[in-house]
Amino acid sequence: MSVFVKQKELKAHLKPFWLEKESIGFIPTMGALHQGHLSLMKESLKNNTVTVVSIFVNPTQFNNPEDLKKYPRTLESDMQKINSLDKNIIVYAPSVEDIYEGNTVSKHFDYDGLEFQMEGKHRPGHFDGVGTIVKKLFEIVGPTHAYFGEKDFQQLQIVKKMVEKHHLPVKIVGCKIHREANGLAMSSRNERLSAEERDNASFIFKTLTEAKKRFATKSAAAVTDWVTKTFQKQTMFELEYFEIADEETLLPCLRKSKTKTYRAFIAVFVNNVRLIDTITLK
Incomplete structure (x- = not known):
């Protein structure tokens, strides 16, 4: 398994693949890898010549x-999981420092309003940070x-939306x-x-x-009210938001x-640990 901590060295390693126009699959992560991450890697391995995984808490x-x-920062364990999946x-x-080169700040991004909903309401600046790091990583990995x-x-x-607006030559693949x-x-x-x-x-x-079942016959407002009242009865949880969008x-x-x-979409605190989840309603 090849491991790089400097973008200059990674770029030198990837240059032959760029020149040959080989397909490069990329999975950006913040580490603490689980089976969900590994499933993304498997998808990339099936469909690309080379697969790159970044581990960086942004x-x-x-x-x-x-x-x-x-x-959580578990780099050694993360490396073992990746190596067990595929040594290539x-x-x-x-x-x-290698990523931000002494200027650890976000750039501002316009996502045509996507950034103002849900997570954007509750985590100011979050999606500027996401856009900044993902764009930087795309430029490094290619x-x-x-x-x-x-x-x-x-x-x-x-x-x-960022890829579309900045005309970046990468296809974004969503996985279950x-x-x-x-x-x-x-x-x-x-x-x-x-x-x-x-x-x-x-x-x-x-x-x-259960919300999905109810949405088949009830309005979004009625389902939202039911979810809110349901969580009010659960002392272990603090509901930050539930939204149908x-x-x-x-x-x-x-x-x-x-x-x-x-x-x-839902965000819930469990003993100060913030968890999000989502389900399609179609």
Whole structure:
């Protein structure tokens, strides 16, 4: 397994693939890898000549310094998982200095309003940080395909919009959510939960599943009210938001339209650990 910590050395290694116009699959991660990440790598391995995985906890997308401090960092374990999957995967694990070169700030991005919904409302500056790091990584790696999980569906749509607006030569591939046996969406943040909290957090997906059933016959407002009241009865959870939105524009569903596809989005705190999940309602 080839591991690079300097972008200059990574670029030199990838240059022959660029010159030969080989397909390069790329999976940007913040580490603490789980089966969801590995499934993205498998998808890339099937469809590209070479696969690159970055492991970098990006400081500019955290609006909460405490969250950044507590984010799990498990580089050695991550390397072992990647190596067990495929020894030919290239890993880029840079320092903040190598990425930002002494200027650790976000650039401003216009995503045609996608950034003002849900996560954007609750995490100021988050998507500027996402755009900044993803664009930088694309420029360093030069991928033909990049793989993102649908758990962060808003992020997926935002990355697609950034690629479109900046005319970047990379195809964004969304991949299905991987879940634990109890239905909890796999996330690096799950590592911060106790065994009991992790088990009880299955309630989030159960609620989403029931919300989907209700949306078939009820309005978005009625379903949202039901979800809100349901979480008020659960002392272990603090509901930050639940929203039903148009998958394409991410605008809230005020009145159902047969021409649109809707999706439910949720963010919940479990003992100060923030978890998000989503489910399509079609």
